[in-house]
Amino acid sequence: MIEKRDNTIMIHTARSTYQMMVGRYGHLLHLYYGPRREDLAPLPELADRGFSGNPYEAENDRTYSLDALPQEFPTLGTGDFRSPLLILRDAEGVLGCDLRFVSAEIRPGKYGLPGFPAVYDDAGETLEVTLQSTKPSLTVRLYYGVLGELDVITRAAMVCAGEDLIIEKAQTACLDFTFGEYERMIFWGRHTMERVPDRGPVNHGNFSMESRRGMSSHHYNPFMILMDPDATEDSGRCWSMQFVYSGGFKAEIEKDSYGQTRMQMGLFQDQLAYPLKAGEELVLPEVIMSFSDCGLGRLSRNHHDVIRRHLCRGPWRDAVRPVLLNSWEACYFDFDGDKILSMARSAADLGVEMIVMDDGWFGERTDDIRGLGDLWYNEARMGCTLSELVDGVHDLGLKFGIWMEPEAISENSDLYREHPDWALAVPGRSPVRSRYQLLLDFSRDDVVDEMYRRICAVLDSGADYLKWDLNRSIADVYSSGDAVPGQVLYDYVKNLYRLLEQILERYPDLLIEGCAGGGGRFDAGMLYYCPQIWCSDNTDAVDRLTIQYGTSFGYPPCTMGAHVSVVPNHQTGRVTPFATRGAVAMAGTFGYELDPRKLSSEEKAAVREQIKCFHEDAPLVMDGEYYRLSDPLADPYSAWVFVARDGSRAKVTAVRTGGADDVRAADIAVKVRGLDVDAQYVIDETGAMLAGRTLMDSGLPLPPATEEYQCYVWHLKKAR
Numbered sequence: 001m002i003e004k005r006d007n008t009i010m011i012h013t014a015r016s017t018y019q020m021m022v023g024r025y026g027h028l029l030h031l032y033y034g035p036r037r038e039d040l041a042p043l044p045e046l047a048d049r050g051f052s053g054n055p056y057e058a059e060n061d062r063t064y065s066l067d068a069l070p071q072e073f074p075t076l077g078t079g080d081f082r083s084p085l086l087i088l089r090d091a092e093g094v095l096g097c098d099l100r101f102v103s104a105e106i107r108p109g110k111y112g113l114p115g116f117p118a119v120y121d122d123a124g125e126t127l128e129v130t131l132q133s134t135k136p137s138l139t140v141r142l143y144y145g146v147l148g149e150l151d152v153i154t155r156a157a158m159v160c161a162g163e164d165l166i167i168e169k170a171q172t173a174c175l176d177f178t179f180g181e182y183e184r185m186i187f188w189g190r191h192t193m194e195r196v197p198d199r200g201p202v203n204h205g206n207f208s209m210e211s212r213r214g215m216s217s218h219h220y221n222p223f224m225i226l227m228d229p230d231a232t233e234d235s236g237r238c239w240s241m242q243f244v245y246s247g248g249f250k251a252e253i254e255k256d257s258y259g260q261t262r263m264q265m266g267l268f269q270d271q272l273a274y275p276l277k278a279g280e281e282l283v284l285p286e287v288i289m290s291f292s293d294c295g296l297g298r299l300s301r302n303h304h305d306v307i308r309r310h311l312c313r314g315p316w317r318d319a320v321r322p323v324l325l326n327s328w329e330a331c332y333f334d335f336d337g338d339k340i341l342s343m344a345r346s347a348a349d350l351g352v353e354m355i356v357m358d359d360g361w362f363g364e365r366t367d368d369i370r371g372l373g374d375l376w377y378n379e380a381r382m383g384c385t386l387s388e389l390v391d392g393v394h395d396l397g398l399k400f401g402i403w404m405e406p407e408a409i410s411e412n413s414d415l416y417r418e419h420p421d422w423a424l425a426v427p428g429r430s431p432v433r434s435r436y437q438l439l440l441d442f443s444r445d446d447v448v449d450e451m452y453r454r455i456c457a458v459l460d461s462g463a464d465y466l467k468w469d470l471n472r473s474i475a476d477v478y479s480s481g482d483a484v485p486g487q488v489l490y491d492y493v494k495n496l497y498r499l500l501e502q503i504l505e506r507y508p509d510l511l512i513e514g515c516a517g518g519g520g521r522f523d524a525g526m527l528y529y530c531p532q533i534w535c536s537d538n539t540d541a542v543d544r545l546t547i548q549y550g551t552s553f554g555y556p557p558c559t560m561g562a563h564v565s566v567v568p569n570h571q572t573g574r575v576t577p578f579a580t581r582g583a584v585a586m587a588g589t590f591g592y593e594l595d596p597r598k599l600s601s602e603e604k605a606a607v608r609e610q611i612k613c614f615h616e617d618a619p620l621v622m623d624g625e626y627y628r629l630s631d632p633l634a635d636p637y638s639a640w641v642f643v644a645r646d647g648s649r650a651k652v653t654a655v656r657t658g659g660a661d662d663v664r665a666a667d668i669a670v671k672v673r674g675l676d677v678d679a680q681y682v683i684d685e686t687g688a689m690l691a692g693r694t695l696m697d698s699g700l701p702l703p704p705a706t707e708e709y710q711c712y713v714w715h716l717k718k719a720r
């Protein structure tokens, strides 16, 4: 609910309140974001603070300074010397602007953003605040979206130039806290080890976390949390920001000299210099914010719900995804149509529902040095037409999926030989290669249009699923088209979204799985187009425990692509039990990444059993509430539970990770969360009946292990 009273605006969600006010000289000040309250939070005490300037209108009042007042959209050049959200340059090179309040409008329904992914909710509300600067001439529209039940407030903005301007920093959202000690949590990583949580104090100075890679990246995820130092999974206040954007980003937390803390998130700054002509507009992509006063668990579940109900779209949003078998780790580049069909036959016999033909089916792509860009199906090498292959797979009762990397180009490709200027490269400078390849200049419409044509020519064969990959970061920021360097990265992402949207319009039933060398573009922007994203190229079940745990802070498990692969694992060499690999992959979109023909008869029986179990439990993963039950970075086990929304059942999974020495020794009891304390639960696996309170306070003791990395699964049913 949004209320406007005199010079204040109050936003209420079920359990939080957000307040802002128009200051006495027209600046939009932030008052409060925290537990729900009806009364207005006070401004910080005004005081004369040396070297903090005052708006001119304050005359000789030295106590009113933007440097010490919390703000909604601070800009460079106003006497607020903290890190600003907006930096722009006018035609004379003058930096900064001074935005003042013009109007505020409340509308039913959550706003959308032209050309950009955004949370949707017809039952939500929108607050649009207009700010204006006269020198330079500029209007900024701030959008706040409210999803009350989920305790979610989104922010986005539109910068509208009244004269020629260059935008040099453009952050969407800011939260100012006037006092208090906080900790922050960010998610760092690398290829094959994505989204490792890192929690630490907020110290003086400006902490920034950025992706300068043109993609959201494996290295830092565009999601961060600020919290009380003693916040836990189920207690303490925490605030989050999550960027609904797939390109480079910058997130900052600054603790200033007065002990105030500013948290902000937006576009990557270093290579941004976006020119706007008078009358042109720039969308500042959306940031999802949430607040929980009962710890990180609730905060995560708020993000899970907003993503899976109000960001993911299309017929696959709520549907249980097909159990797939992907050819990558089974064959790498060594396959033809017969091999795919033969694997499909064997997979069908096991209950698998879709076969995905990964990299290696097009052009001269027989290894990763060549062929990207030549997105035509190579009949000669595959030994059949694509339609024959798709029909053959469909005849087995399976769906057919296909891999593409539409943004990439190999120098050894016909596309590159025909259009060398279509690759991102700085004239006169050799481009940076990564995985032997370059990237297409997606800031150019003609390049994107041609890729659309090529993608459609393949998808017209009847494919049901597309794995959309990207296997390198952007290093060479220069376009041979119309875009100036300072707009290339932004236009690239905008055009990527346009292309994905066009594809979904043409193939509304297509299931797209996002991927970027595993989870290098696992972000809320991509989830608008792809309801699932390959979580990591690391399929080792034990490493996956950490990767999926870290990912779960901001993203629902039902969006995490997770597969069972062979042992020794191809990335780590680790050997884990088949059951453990199954249990870990079942906490995501389930599938296999192996050659089904090579499985032993015991393994085949296990696959059949796993698929049955996946289907029984899939509604819990799709719709249930997820609780983390351990910290795999600190504990010798990893555990989680999915609880049905109506509380009728729950599935607890635990894996011992203490290592060989610890296998039998460690006494571990998994304390369950999210149950009804007063109810009795029957445990399917043992027949025992236990009170919710007991399961939560004393926990489920892990029976001694008989092998390393043993997993334990308990299905709980509420008895009364």
Ligand code: GLA
Binding pocket: 328, 358, 359, 368, 403, 469, 471, 515, 516, 517, 518, 534, 536, 537
């Ligand atoms: C990336 C993906 C893998 C696979 C390969 C193919 O690394 O993450 O799953 O598709 O590319 O080249």
